[in-house]
Amino acid sequence: MSTVIKNGTVVTADLTYRADVKVEGGVITEIGPDLRGDKELDASGCYVMPGGIDPHTHLEMPFMGTYSTDDFESGTRAALAGGTTMVVDFALPNPGESLLDALKRWDNKSTRANCDYSFHMAVTWWGEQVFDDLKTVIETRGINTFKHFMAYKGALMVNDDELFSSFKRLAELGGTALVHAENGDVVAELSAKLLAEGNVGPEAHAYSRPPQVEGEATNRAIMIADMAGVPLYVVHTSCEEAHEAIRRAKMQGKRVWGEPLIQHLTLDESEYFHHDWEHAARRVMSPPFRNKQHQDSLWNGLQSGTLSVVATDHCAFTTEQKRHGVGDFTKIPNGTGGLEDRMPMLWTHGVNTGRLTPNEFVAVTSTNIAKILNCYPKKGAVLVGADADLVVWDPDKAKVISAETQQSSIDYNVFEGKEVRGLPRFTLTRGTVAVHDGEIQTQEGHGKFVAREANTHVNKALSTWKELTAPRPVERTGIPPTGV
Numbered sequence: 215m216s217t218v219i220k221n222g223t224v225v226t227a228d229l230t231y232r233a234d235v236k237v238e239g240g241v242i243t244e245i246g247p248d249l250r251g252d253k254e255l256d257a258s259g260c261y262v263m264p265g266g267i268d269p270h271t272h273l274e275m276p277f278m279g280t281y282s283t284d285d286f287e288s289g290t291r292a293a294l295a296g297g298t299t300m301v302v303d304f305a306l307p308n309p310g311e312s313l314l315d316a317l318k319r320w321d322n323k324s325t326r327a328n329c330d331y332s333f334h335m336a337v338t339w340w341g342e343q344v345f346d347d348l349k350t351v352i353e354t355r356g357i358n359t360f361k362h363f364m365a366y367k368g369a370l371m372v373n374d375d376e377l378f379s380s381f382k383r384l385a386e387l388g389g390t391a392l393v394h395a396e397n398g399d400v401v402a403e404l405s406a407k408l409l410a411e412g413n414v415g416p417e418a419h420a421y422s423r424p425p426q427v428e429g430e431a432t433n434r435a436i437m438i439a440d441m442a443g444v445p446l447y448v449v450h451t452s453c454e455e456a457h458e459a460i461r462r463a464k465m466q467g468k469r470v471w472g473e474p475l476i477q478h479l480t481l482d483e484s485e486y487f488h489h490d491w492e493h494a495a496r497r498v499m500s501p502p503f504r505n506k507q508h509q510d511s512l513w514n515g516l517q518s519g520t521l522s523v524v525a526t527d528h529c530a531f532t533t534e535q536k537r538h539g540v541g542d543f544t545k546i547p548n549g550t551g552g553l554e555d556r557m558p559m560l561w562t563h564g565v566n567t568g569r570l571t572p573n574e575f576v577a578v579t580s581t582n583i584a585k586i587l588n589c590y591p592k593k594g595a596v597l598v599g600a601d602a603d604l605v606v607w608d609p610d611k612a613k614v615i616s617a618e619t620q621q622s623s624i625d626y627n628v629f630e631g632k633e634v635r636g637l638p639r640f641t642l643t644r645g646t647v648a649v650h651d652g653e654i655q656t657q658e659g660h661g662k663f664v665a666r667e668a669n670t671h672v673n674k675a676l677s678t679w680k681e682l683t684a685p686r687p688v689e690r691t692g693i694p695p696t697g698v
């Protein structure tokens with residue numbers, strides 16, 4: 215059965231044009247004028263864009279003594295409701311656990327996904343097993359991106375020697391290194407001092423993670439990645455100090471990307487000073503929300519291209535879970551939601567304000583990350599042969615964000631009360647309509663794993679350059695005989 219999206223304007227990362235889009239067997243089969251199909255979807259007044267890709271989610275993640283509440287079912291339902299058609303979640307090995315055993319747990323959880331998904335893995339410890347597993351995972355499991363936590367001391371954090379070992383291994387296998395860049399040693403010490411001084415509320419979470427801890431770690435990761443010869447993707451870039459390090463690296467020709475979150479772009483640190491403890495605790499995440507100057511820096515980065523992708527880091531905990539941290543801010547589970555709101559919030563605060571063009575919106579919500587992850591043009595494109603992961607975007611459709619009407623399973627929304635203009639009329643996942651004018655028609659288990667091969671062009675370019683510029687002994691004449 216074929217479906218035709220009629221009367222819309224196709225918007226991709228580089229083109230805007232009027233055309234109908236025909237879909238059959240889950241892929242785009244034709245793009246052009248006056249197409250006919252068994253079923254027709256009216257896109258009058260709408261943009262037909264690649265569905266969003268959120269490269270940073272934590273669904274049903276074991277963390278800080280609990281599990282994040284949105285799982286692959288509710289999380290991907292929320293994603294589709296907001297125009298996102300693919301998520302990339304982090305499979306986390308426990309200390310000492312093999313990567314392959316950790317992956318089995320994520321394979322089991324993800325069978326409930328409503329939209330397509332892929333995995334990054336985290337390197338949470340280092341040893342011969344991880345050295346060997348990386349090869350197996352990259353060569354046989356379709357995963358080429360590996361996150362390293364430079365924070366969460368005593369839990370997920372890895373040290374510089376582990377970082378360097380892992381980065382070197384990824385460089386030779388054609389992987390990409392990801393970092394959560396905060397100096398975990400400094401955060402631990404600042405946290406202990408704040409607690410000892412009686413600073414126990416959620417605002418102390420922000421005090422314990424100033425921009426310097428992020429700027430320092432981002433710069434350190436960039437330098438270590440450069441020495442290892444691996445491409446680097448910095449997740450949840452939240453401040454000017456980190457952006458500055460990324461900007462400088464890019465100007466020097468290093469292969470580095472930065473990923474701001476929609477939360478950091480649109481919410482600020484005043485949330486932590488709210489008189490209501492629950493309001494503030496619900497917004498505790500790492501890095502914390504920053505001030506307006508940092509927000510401006512992130513927007514400037516998206517406009518100039520020094521920052522590449524907007525994600526959510528969707529890691530949703532209920533108010534009840536947040537209450538674990540009453541009397542000790544270090545026990546508040548770190549994380550916020552955003553999957554349903556990323557695209558409407560970015561359109562409202564980016565496109566409607568003139569900070570981004572619709573094409574730039576597509577680039578930072580979908581196409582750029584599809585290229586970085588090496589799944590373009592299967593994803594992130596409106597091209598014949600590409601997966602029909604599409605959003606028919608109505609720029610005039612508006613709503614007020616509310617936990618009452620959201621898909622996420624938690625009991626609040628950090629964007630509560632914000633008005634958005636720009637919402638999906640239809641969201642299609644591999645050609646199947648999952649959302650029609652706010653009505654949810656998702657199918658649990660419809661989502662498929664997206665395998666991503668290693669050794670992209672970026673890795674090849676980097677290793678070619680590294681090889682050309684590697685240290686070599688100087689060929690000399692006139693060397694005196696030894697022992698003289």
Ligand SMILES: NC(=O)NCCC(=O)O
Nearest residue numbers: 394499500527529548549
């Ligand atoms: N970001 C956050 O606070 N929670 C999720 C885990 C992580 O990405 O650090």
Ligand SMILES: [Zn+2]
Nearest residue numbers: 394449450500
């Ligand atoms: Zn992180």
Ligand SMILES: [Zn+2]
Nearest residue numbers: 270271272527
């Ligand atoms: Zn995260």
